Amino acid sequence: MDWYQLWQIISAPDNVPIVGLLVIVPFYTWYGLRQARANDRLIQELEANPELAKTHHRKTFPYKPGWPTEVHVWPYLLRIEFLAAIIVTALLMVWSLTLDAPLEEPANPNLTPNPSKAPWYFVGLQEMLVYFDPWFAGVVLPTLIIIGLMAFPYVDENPLGNGYYTWRQRTVAIGAFLVGFYLWIALIIVGTLMRGPGWMLFWPGQTWDHTRLVYEVNRNLPDIFGITSDWGKGIFGFFAVLLFYLVSGFGIHKLVTRSPLNRKIYERTSLIQYLVFQFFAITILVGLPAKILLRLLFRIKYVWITPWFNI
Amino acid sequence: MERERGNRGGVGVLERVREETQQLRVRLREELEELKQDLREPQRTQLWKSIFRVPHERTTPRNRAIAVLANVFLHLHPARINRDAVRYSYTWGMGGISFYLFIVLTFTGVLLMFYYHPTKVQAFRDILYLEHDVPFGRLLRNMHRWAAHLMVITVWLHMFRVVLTGSYKRPREFNWCVGVILLVLTLLLSFTGYLLPDDQLGFWAVTVGTNMARATPLIGHEGPFGPQLGMTPYNDVRFALLGGSIVDSNALLRAYIWHCIALPLLAAIFMGVHFWRVRKDGGISGPAPVMLESEMRPVRKV
Structure with a gap:
């Protein structure tokens, strides 16, 4: 265990946010899901007792009849905002006094640092370069993520859970987002903590060996099946990808129509909405992990090879 | 007659002066009193x-x-809000903190601009000057850097909270899209700022980042169908981003202008829309009373 190596990585000033994320993201997940569980219990109670549902104020917060439902922004909200501003300022001040922003030697195009990494919030995309060609990992994938995020509210036809924490009423939407969000964070952490010289995999605490060679020969899927002609590879790849979309689409379909509530939501969803959801779910939420596993477990580089692009 | 008149006249002048002095003194005292009153209750003043x-x-x-x-x-x-909406547990305060960080970044960023020239000759020296000679220069740069990192995190958490509470649902779908654009702008702002110190860290991070643009389908010279459409390193999308085929002085100037003018303006405009829509869509989404599965209305036919 090379503690010095590990310390060098996590103490790099620009990596501090990532170490922060390791704590912050689990904390806020717990914080949100704890409230979701409390609301879910209340919902269960009210579903079982329709009489209570008529009179209950339907929140987990304390309430007595006659209490005003609203408060004045001045001072009840503004004091919180003011306090938040002070706390953030103090935090920033302490952070800035104790830790200096990094500054390396002057830019030198003739001296490439190894590894040379993107800013931490884009390291996830750089990590995807291991598994996909740049046109996909660097351009198409981010575009798909942005479009997929924007499409999110338009494909979620579930009327429940608007404005309160819940898990049971929105398993599909929250589950899908959590998978994507955690995948993004995980890729950043792998790219930062576990990638050394030559973008080779080093476990946290393993010494970065600049002379290490990895004797791994990557294969393409068509080669394994003994397909040699260009046409054969193109057609084979197309059908392999098609099969993947069909199989994972079927799997996702089974998953999102398992519970009675999810079936009800599914019935409200139009065909276009559902297909858009499926496309993004398969491509981003299943496709990326699938390709990562193919590469790490079976050393497969490309599935679909054409003269113009490879996937 | 002459003397009498003169005498009388002299006495009269003295009298008048004394009288007017007396009046002036009274008036002064009154006005001083009024001024004291005003200072005690400034709300009364013009x-x-x-x-x-x-x-x-x-x-x-x-x-x-x-x-x-x-x-x-x-x-x-709004003048008044839902009594539960002020709870930290609901909003996590991340949207507001992101906005506050944007203000901090604008403030520190403008101060940094006073000391920075976006040229290959000067840029790196300006940072050294900031770090070692400008009073509080290092603190200024540190605050700008860390506030930027913090803003990326708070924006992500804000988005996370909005998903967990289903706040993107009708009627707030469009505002969610504006939020996604703001997320992208936040990342781009941070990314363009990375190059400005003109050190190895920024130079290679931006080189790695913009090299991906070569591979853009159709408009990159190494992307699918790019060469077939006549793309070369001297006319593709990467060339447009860098103002050249390598990360050099033009890229530095372009990053500077995107970072200091174009992107902050865009972000400010989208923020205006974002906040305005929060109000128009009925304020923040909750904490709303829970809805039951048994209350789901039948499918709405448009």
Whole structure:
């Protein structure tokens, strides 16, 4: 265990946010899901007792009849905002006094640092370069993520859970987002903590060996099946990808129509909405992990090879 | 006659002077008293009234509402909100903190601009100058850097909270899209700022980042169908981003202008829309009373 190596990585000033994320993201997940569980219990109670549902104020917060439902922004909200501003300022001040922003030697195009990494919030995309060609990992994938995020509210036809924490009423939407969000964070952490010289995999605490060679020969899927002609590879790849979309689409379909509530939501969803959801779910939420596993477990580089692009 | 008149005249002048002095003294005392009164209650003064258009010195409900609605900096707030909406547990305060960080970044960023030239000769030296000679220069740069990192995190958490509470649902779908654009702008702002110190860290991070643009389908010279459409390193999308085929002085200038002018302006515009839509869509989404599965209405036919 090379503690010095590990310390060098996590103490790099620009990596501090990532170490922060390791704590912050689990904390806020717990914080949100704890409230979701409390609301879910209340919902269960009210579903079982329709009489209570008529009179209950339907929140987990304390309430007595006659209490005003609203408060004045001045001072009840503004004091919180003011306090938040002070706390953030103090935090920033302490952070800035104790830790200096990094500054390396002057830019030198003739001296490439190894590894040379993107800013931490884009390291996830750089990590995807291991598994996909740049046109996909660097351009198409981010575009798909942005479009997929924007499409999110338009494909979620579930009327429940608007404005309160819940898990049971929105398993599909929250589950899908959590998978994507955690995948993004995980890729950043792998790219930062576990990638050394030559973008080779080093476990946290393993010494970065600049002379290490990895004797791994990557294969393409068509080669394994003994397909040699260009046409054969193109057609084979197309059908392999098609099969993947069909199989994972079927799997996702089974998953999102398992519970009675999810079936009800599914019935409200139009065909276009559902297909858009499926496309993004398969491509981003299943496709990326699938390709990562193919590469790490079976050393497969490309599935679909054409003269113009490879996937 | 002459002397008498003169005498009388002399006495008269003295009298008048004494009289007027007396009057002046009384008036001065009165005005001083008034001034003291004004200082004690500045709300009564013309100066005060000209700045604050409506009186709200008493804490009646009406005045509390006016305090928010009549103030240009506070008017994005409603006068009153749901009693549970002020709970930290619901909003996590991440949207507001992101906005506050944007203000901090604008403030520190403008100060940094006073010391920075976006040229290959000067840029790196300016950073050294900031770090070692400018009073509080290092603190300024540190605050700008860390506030930027923090803003990326708070924006992500804000988005996470909005998903967990289903706040993107009808009628807030469009505002969610505006939020996604703001997320992208936040990342781009941070990314363009990375190059400006012109050190190895920024140079290679931006080189790695923009090299991906070569591979853009159709408009990159190494992307699918790019060469077939006549793309070369000297006319593709990467060339447009860098103002050249390598990360050099033009790229530095372009990054500077995107970072200091174009992107902050865009972000400010989208933020305006974002906040305005929060109000128009009925304020923040909750904490709303829970809805039951048994209350789901049948499918709406458009």
